[in-house]
Amino acid sequence: MLRKLLPHPGLTLLLILTWLMLVNEFKWGSLVFGAMLGVALPLLTAPFWPDRPLIKNWLLAAEFVAIVLYDIAKSNITVALIVLFRPRAKLQPAWVTVPLDLQTPEAITVLAGTITMTPGTVTADISADGRALLVHCLDGADPDAVRDDIKARYESRLKRIFE
Numbered sequence: 835m836l837r838k839l840l841p842h843p844g845l846t847l848l849l850i851l852t853w854l855m856l857v858n859e860f861k862w863g864s865l866v867f868g869a870m871l872g873v874a875l876p877l878l879t880a881p882f883w884p885d886r887p888l889i890k891n892w893l894l895a896a897e898f899v900a901i902v903l904y905d906i907a908k909s910n911i912t913v914a915l916i917v918l919f920r921p922r923a924k925l926q927p928a929w930v931t932v933p934l935d936l937q938t939p940e941a942i943t944v945l946a947g948t949i950t951m952t953p954g955t956v957t958a959d960i961s962a963d964g965r966a967l968l969v970h971c972l973d974g975a976d977p978d979a980v981r982d983d984i985k986a987r988y989e990s991r992l993k994r995i996f997e
Contacts, residue, residue, distance in 0.1 A: 841880040846872040887940035898991045909953040928974030930981050932967045941996035
């Protein structure tokens with residue numbers, strides 16, 4: 835019965851917390867409305883999620899989020915320094931093909947999103963067979979190093995989280 839009422843409990847909790855952050859102050863009415871949204875939206879969207887992705891290691895997922903947040907902060911500073919102080923002629927933009935070892939579409943989507951959220955890189959395309967990502971780097975002097983960094987830092991962790 836509880837599974838029918840809360841088909842995605844993690845999403846329910848995330849929606850409640852997101853709503854409380856959006857209203858920017860705690861009131862019981864806001865909590866109740868956030869709970870109503872947190873229950874209603876997953877119920878309405880449950881038919882579109884027939885096979886939910888299973889996270890196999892929540893501790894590793896938390897570590898992954900921390901690493902991504904650190905990389906976003908560090909990359910913001912790096913990109914700001916590039917934009918402010920490096921002449922355009924010295925920039926070395928590059929297209930990098932990242933072959934994928936990941937199998938699940940959810941893990942591939944998280945990887946593509948992580949690359950795009952990190953300033954200085956953007957996932958531009960996925961191959962037709964879903965086995966490679968095309969990534970653009972603002973300043974990629976060594977495309978092989980960029981590829982290896984993405985695979986070692988993100989893809990290997992996502993493989994352990996999702997597969």
